[in-house]
Amino acid sequence: MKEAKLINFGVTSLQVALVVVLVVLEFLSGYKAGLAQHLYFKKIYYVAHYYQGAPLLLHGVLLLFLTVLGVKACRQNGRKIIPHCYRYFFWLAVLISFFMLSFTRDLNIYAHGLMVLQLCMVLEVVRLMFVKTGQ
Amino acid sequence: MSKIPMKIIFYHMVVALVTIMPLHVSAALPQMTTEQILSIQEKQDWKIVDCRLNDAFNGWKLDGVEQGGHIPGATDFSANWLKIDGNEKELKETLAAKGMSKDKNIVLYDANGKDATVVAEYLESQGFGDLHYYDIKNWPVERQLQRYENYHLIVPAVIVHDILEGQTPETFPADKNIKIVEASWGEEKTSYAKGHIPTSFHINTDNIEPPTTTDPVMWMLADDDTLSEFALKFGFTKDDVVIVTGAEQMAAYRIALVLRYIGVEDVRVLNGGTLSWTLAGYELEKKSHKPSSVADFGAQIPGDPSVIDTIEEAKAGLTTPDTYTLVDNRTWDEHIGAISGYSYHKIKGRIPGSVFGYAGKTDAYSLDYFRNPDKTMRNVDEILALWQEQGIDTNKRLAFTCGSGWRAAEIFYYADVYGLKDIGVYSDGWIGWSNNGNPFVTGEPKK
Numbered sequence: 001m002k003e004a005k006l007i008n009f010g011v012t013s014l015q016v017a018l019v020v021v022l023v024v025l026e027f028l029s030g031y032k033a034g035l036a037q038h039l040y041f042k043k044i045y046y047v048a049h050y051y052q053g054a055p056l057l058l059h060g061v062l063l064l065f066l067t068v069l070g071v072k073a074c075r076q077n078g079r080k081i082i083p084h085c086y087r088y089f090f091w092l093a094v095l096i097s098f099f100m101l102s103f104t105r106d107l108n109i110y111a112h113g114l115m116v117l118q119l120c121m122v123l124e125v126v127r128l129m130f131v132k133t134g135q
Numbered sequence: 136m137s138k139i140p141m142k143i144i145f146y147h148m149v150v151a152l153v154t155i156m157p158l159h160v161s162a163a164l165p166q167m168t169t170e171q172i173l174s175i176q177e178k179q180d181w182k183i184v185d186c187r188l189n190d191a192f193n194g195w196k197l198d199g200v201e202q203g204g205h206i207p208g209a210t211d212f213s214a215n216w217l218k219i220d221g222n223e224k225e226l227k228e229t230l231a232a233k234g235m236s237k238d239k240n241i242v243l244y245d246a247n248g249k250d251a252t253v254v255a256e257y258l259e260s261q262g263f264g265d266l267h268y269y270d271i272k273n274w275p276v277e278r279q280l281q282r283y284e285n286y287h288l289i290v291p292a293v294i295v296h297d298i299l300e301g302q303t304p305e306t307f308p309a310d311k312n313i314k315i316v317e318a319s320w321g322e323e324k325t326s327y328a329k330g331h332i333p334t335s336f337h338i339n340t341d342n343i344e345p346p347t348t349t350d351p352v353m354w355m356l357a358d359d360d361t362l363s364e365f366a367l368k369f370g371f372t373k374d375d376v377v378i379v380t381g382a383e384q385m386a387a388y389r390i391a392l393v394l395r396y397i398g399v400e401d402v403r404v405l406n407g408g409t410l411s412w413t414l415a416g417y418e419l420e421k422k423s424h425k426p427s428s429v430a431d432f433g434a435q436i437p438g439d440p441s442v443i444d445t446i447e448e449a450k451a452g453l454t455t456p457d458t459y460t461l462v463d464n465r466t467w468d469e470h471i472g473a474i475s476g477y478s479y480h481k482i483k484g485r486i487p488g489s490v491f492g493y494a495g496k497t498d499a500y501s502l503d504y505f506r507n508p509d510k511t512m513r514n515v516d517e518i519l520a521l522w523q524e525q526g527i528d529t530n531k532r533l534a535f536t537c538g539s540g541w542r543a544a545e546i547f548y549y550a551d552v553y554g555l556k557d558i559g560v561y562s563d564g565w566i567g568w569s570n571n572g573n574p575f576v577t578g579e580p581k582k
Binding site: 044 | 320321322324325346347348349350351352354477478479480500
């Protein structure tokens with residue numbers, strides 16, 4: 001029980017912290033030329049090397065694997081997919097929107113955002129795997 | 136008598152003492168005559184020092200002098216530099232670089248009776264003893280002062296202020312439209328909104344060098360069509376007189392260079408950036424101004440392509456080292472390939488055949504070797520001495536280059552102020568060169 005609370009708290013805190021860092025970085029990049037250039041460089045580099053063509057397909061496969069893992073973990077712990085997986089699907093929806101929308105594509109933290117959202121989904125699966133029903 | 140009047144008398148006495156203290160120092164300096172100045176000009180144990188704004192040293196007629204410029208053979212140590220906090224180390228290095236040592240007799244001169252006093256106080260605090268004073272207003276009109284050929288290209292804050300007051304200062308045409316612009320990277324919030332020269336409008340440098348949208352990331356000069364659109368959008372015409380300002384003056388020089396390339400005939404830069412404005416005691420403005428677009432630039436764009444060398448021109452120039460020098464204005468560590476200088480660029484090295492021409496001491500955004508402590512242009516004699524040390528012949532065409540054209544633009548302007556005739560900027564710089572798969576070298580160059 002205590003362990004589950006700790007995991008719940010840890011996962012949520014980490015997710016919030018990661019998102020806050022993203023927001024702060026994007027905000028500061030509007031004021032700091034060096035930071036903006038660095039983020040932009042990383043964005044173009046990551047998009048070119050990790051979010052296009054074959055690597056993007058691999059991301060799709062990993063996402064599918066992660067979804068299956070999450071759903072299985074949910075069932076193993078005796079819970080219904082809906083509503084217990086809502087957080088996972090929330091992050092999935094945010095990730096897809098973030099990937100597709102032109103507004104988010106223009107952000108300096110676009111690539112970092114995709115990575116953070118994927119990490120949030122992994123954390124969500126960890127939560128589903130280690131926190132049982134009612135905990 | 137009550138206690139209150141006594142207190143008032145005491146405070147008045149303190150104020151009076153503080154007020155006359157500098158005058159006392161000035162009066163204590165032995166006054167030199169013009170004849171004495173002329174007699175010591177060539178003497179090695181004497182140093183004549185211009186304490187005025189560097190713009191006066193460069194050639195501007197400030198503080199009511201009849202002639203602009205400096206006494207031949209004089210060096211500069213502006214009282215303005217002492218207004219900058221926390222630069223004691225830099226000031227000591229500057230003294231050494233100018234050969235101002237305690238064993239020399241030093242003549243400090245100014246035109247307002249204040250600047251030399253301020254410098255004298257500083258020098259006395261550093262242990263200098265043999266200080267003398269000369270009033271430059273006593274300099275005979277028939278004797279030519281030395282001034283840089285194109286000193287008008289970098290403008291002092293007081294002149295910009297005069298323009299805003301509706302005056303037409305020296306070197307400015309009375310019949311032309313003078314535009315004051317602020318150049319910096321990013322949107323207005325990045326720098327412009329924090330304070331800018333009154334009436335100026337903002338130019339984001341991304342307008343003239345939009346970042347690439349594919350890997351590798353670069354900020355290269357836009358093509359001529361994009362620059363034409365830029366000129367019209369911001370309302371520039373070939374007949375404009377433009378003064379470019381900015382908190383980071385490297386951006387201002389970059390925009391100024393590009394405006395010249397486009398074909399604007401008279402493009403000047405505020406010497407020392409917005410710092411010079413605040414040091415002069417003027418207020419920055421926070422109100423946003425927008426440019427008015429125009430339909431016609433008035434000439435073919437680019438109007439002056441000679442100021443920018445393309446990669447092909449740089450390559451061709453490197454094959455004729457007898458007439459062309461590619462001057463690498465990056466830090467030494469960038470030049471030898473120890474660092475790339477930029478977080479967004481990984482290739483380290485230099486263009487084969489390029490010659491080290493100095494830039495900053497710390498990073499890719501510094502220009503210590505070319506600026507005074509107050510960020511104004513450094514004394515050209517000292518710049519030329521650095522280049523001579525590296526074997527740079529100013530009779531050849533000098534193409535200045537750096538990472539992607541910012542540092543080189545500022546140095547180009549300084550060379551132009553001095554009057555070098557055949558100069559340009561290889562704008563794409565190291566980043567453009569190395570990302571294009573061109574050969575490069577690393578390590579210390581062989582002399």
